[in-house]
Amino acid sequence: MKKKTVLLLLFCLLPASVLSDELTVRVQLADGSGPVTGAVVYVNDASRPPPVRAEVTQKDRMFHPHISILPTGSSVDFPNRDNTQHHVYSFSRAKTFDLELYAGRPEAPVVFDQPGIVELGCNIHDHMRAFIVVADTRAIGQTNEQGEVRLALDFGDSPAPGSLSLNIWHPRLPDNTRPLVREIDGASLAGAATEIISIELEPEPHHEGPLDHLQKRFREL
Template structure:
C-alpha cells in the first residue's frame, strides 16, 4: 500500500510531441528551403542577442529568426557605407549612413516580419522574423523541420494544430500563412511562391553612374 500511495503522489509529466514537417512547392513538389514554421504555445521564448552583418553589399544572414524582445546588431563589414532601415509595422527603424558598428543594437519588441533595406544599395534585402513562441524552426535544403510541441490542452482540438508558415517568396511576404495539420503523423504542406527574382548586377545603379562620369 505505501508503495502504491507513493506512486500515486508522484507528478505525471506529459511528454512534448515531436512533429516532423515537410514544406514543398505547389505544382512541382520540390522542397522549399528557408521557410519559417512555428506553432503558438503557452510558453514564451527568452530574448536573445544576434547580428546581421553587411558584406559584399548583402545582409548575412538574409533571414534571421529571433525571439520577441531580442537585440540585433548590424555591423558593416564592407568598405563602403550602408544606411539600414525598415518601414515594417513590427519594427520601424533607421540607421543612417555608417561604417563599422552602429552605436546601439535594434530591439525587436513586437512579433512579426520585419523587412530590411539599404537606402544606398537598392538590391539589398533582408528579413527579421520576430517570434513569440519557442516552437519555431526553419526548413533545411530538403524542406524539412521538426518542431517540439507542448502537450495538448483540454480546449485544443484533439490531433489538430495550426502551423504558421512564412517564406520571403510568398505572394504577401509581410505575414505568415496559417495551415491546419494533424499531429498524429508527419505533416506535409505545399506553398505557392512567386518566382525567384533574377540576380542583380554586382554594381548598383548609383555606382554604375559614378563609373560613367
C-alpha cells in the same frame, strides 16, 4: 523492483507540462515540382523563449544572415564590415527603424519587441535585402533540403488543442509580409506526426535593372 521498471513508472507519472508533442512538417511547391528549402515554420504554443542579442552584419554588400529567427524582445546589432557606408532601414509593421548612413557599428542595437516579419533594406544598395522573423515560441525552425522541419511542441499543463495553427513563411511568398496560416488537426499529434503543406512561391528575383519594390516603397515615404 528493477531499475528499468522504476524509470518507466516515473516517466508515466510525469505531468503533461513535462511531455511534449513532436510534429514534422514537410513543405512542398504547389505544382509538385519539389520541396521548399528554407521555409520558416512555427506554432505558437505555450513555450516562451527569452530574448537574445544577435547580429545582422553587412559584408560584400549583402546582409548576413539573409534570414534570422529571433524571440520577441531580442536586440540586434547591425555592424558594417564593408569599406563603404550603408543605410539600414525597415518600415515593416512589426518594427520600423532607420539607421542612417554609417560605417562601423551603430551605438545601440535595435530591439524587436513585437512578433512578426521584418524586412530589411539598404537605401544605398538596392539589391541588399534580408528578413528577421520574430516569434513568441520555441517551436520554430527552417526546412532542410528535403523541405522538412521537426518541431517540439509544448502546451504546458493543457492537452493539445483540437485545432492547431501552423505558420509557414518564405521570402518568396506572394505576400511575404506575413506567414501563411494552415489549420491542422491537433488530435493527429499523438505520437510522431507528419503534416504536408503545399505553397506557391514567386520566381527567384533578379537584382539588376530598375529599383526593386522595397526601394520604391522607401523612396515614396
